[in-house]
Amino acid sequence: MFATLQDKLDSVFKKLRGQGVMTEDNIKEALREVRLALLEADVNFKVVKDFVEKVRSRSVGTEVLQSLAPGQQVIKIVHDELVLLMGGGEDNSLDLAAKPPVSIMMVGLQGAGKTTSCGKLARYLKSQRRKPLMVPADVYRPAAIEQLKTLGRQLSIEVFDSSSDQKPVDICANAIRYATLNGFDTVILDTAGRHQIDDYLMDELDAIKRAVEPREILFVADAMTGQEAVNVASGFNDRLDITGVILTKLDGDAKGGAALSIKAVTGKPVKFVGLGEKLDALDVFHADRLVSRILGMGDVLTLIEKAQATFDTKEAERLQQKLKKNQFDLEDFRAQLQQIKKMGSLESILGMIPGVGKAMKQMQGVQPSEKELKRIEAIIDSMTRKERADHTVINGSRRLRIAKGSGTSVQEVNQLLKRFSEAQKVVKQLQKLGPKGLMKGMKGMGKGSFPF
Incomplete structure (x- = not known):
């Protein structure tokens, strides 16, 4: 992902580095190419418009135009604004400070990788010395419950026993009680997915939210779906007030617009990114590191x-x-x-x-x-x-x-x-x-x- 965007931005930056003197016209032309590169990468057009204006207003200042390396200054401004666009500098860690068991509600469309993300998140929490319990509350998708149980066996993490003839709200409420009695400090709720935002199932999610009062509601978005992932995230946020996003399939070959747009559109931070199908392929999201990779600067810390x-x-x-x-x-x-x-x-x-x-x-x-x-x-x-x-x-x-x-x-x-x-x-x-x-x-x- 981001390969095309990286190539186009690299081409723009090559021209900027070669500029001995920068003028407002030079900057305008460079930003026009940056804007086209972002739009071609499927970044939300309103996000692109705001981003380019912020870069332009900073780039035409005296400090840049009269500096010894104005081209490098503009590149730094693009880097810094991209980091801010993706939520850099904000706290995107999980809120786990409440009295245990802390519940995390996973929501999203079918096919986004929600159930697998439950397993990945449980593995990550286990590595952080927490004791997670995974809860299969998707009673509509065939084999969804068994899929989570299989993941639990692979990870040696307990999965709450549920069946497809139970109500999802009852499953979640009973799981919280079970976790309290058995010393689990984190409960991960794998709720039902949907092909599109559906009022009946959204009402069900709202009922689960009221019943268990989750500390975190994480929307699982498929980065391969581009702007559609952003639109769906906005819909879930309007109904449930999500606390963060997990972006899956970031190792794919899509354009990457969702990753660059989702924070700006929803106002909610990306907390984790999925970088493969393996259960250890879940990384804490760092905006500055991802931007460095997009701009060809590497990511040594990761x-x-x-x-x-x-x-x-x-x-x-x-x-x-x-x-x-x-x-x-x-x-x-x-x-x-x-x-x-x-x-x-x-x-x-x-x-x-x-x-x-x-x-x-x-x-x-x-x-x-x-x-x-x-x-x-x-x-x-x-x-x-x-x-x-x-x-x-x-x-x-x-x-x-x-x-x-x-x-x-x-x-x-x-x-x-x-x-x-x-x-x-x-x-x-x-x-x-x-x-x-x-x-x-x-x-x-x-x-x-x-x-x-």
Whole structure:
């Protein structure tokens, strides 16, 4: 998502950086292109109009026009205003400070990923040392109750027992009582979805709200639906006074207008974003980080947080020692591949590194793909422990066996072993050169320096 918008804004900013002197006409032309880029990204036209006017009024000031780098100043203003547009600087954390059990009511259209988001949110709360209870209150959709129970088993999180012949209001009220008696501090209510805003079901949601008095009412919006998600969010907000939004499918290939518009239109903050189908693919929303990624500036803070949550400190220290002694083997390499996969897609990880996202576009077909990484892992899995520890013992017959076992060719096995040997030599050389040599050596590395 945002790829097209990122390309268009990058083109505008390239022109701005090249301007030695800025005039009101220069700024007007640049903002015209910014406005078109945002409209093409399906951002609400009223939001675009207000945004462009705010940027224009700040950009034509003396401070910008007379600065040494006026183009950079305008880019900073666009960055800052985008952050404000998406709710930056405001508190978008969950309100969990009330007397337990605190109830969180999940609402939204069918197909937006509401039930899966319940599981993701429960997992996140569990990681924050809370004890959540998930409540299936959607009695209309076939298998909705069983879906939440399946998620509960996968996450080892309890799901309140309910059935399709019960009234949703009764399910929710009984779940709150059960949570109180059994020490749960958070209750997540998975309410019925709908294909469109329906008065009967909205009345039902209103009845649940009055019965349980939820601390949070989170609207789950499908970012792939663009402006329609914003319109529906406004409808739910008018009826229920939602407290926040969870944007799902932000890893998709839609234009991203919903993400940029929803806060401005509803006045309610985006609290979480879904970045994949896996149950750990839910991130706390940070407007400044997302804007930095849209503008091609990377998102190092999120990358660090993901790495800290994924990688084991002791394991990292062990690997560091093995690297120093030049003992890094294919077993270690496979373990690192598995850790990286836990952090998300390779494209999303590389996109968080400043400058790498742009370089990836320029190097189509050069950077490693998810498919290549899976093939490498399959090849290593087909090796014996002895072969992974010392790849030099792998002769012709062993290579044939490994190729057959991994569903690859002998040529692909040879290619991996060759690249791994080259990578070991590079690491050994860089260890001798020290930190400065490491940086210099990395700049000179091309495709083939590492085993993918």
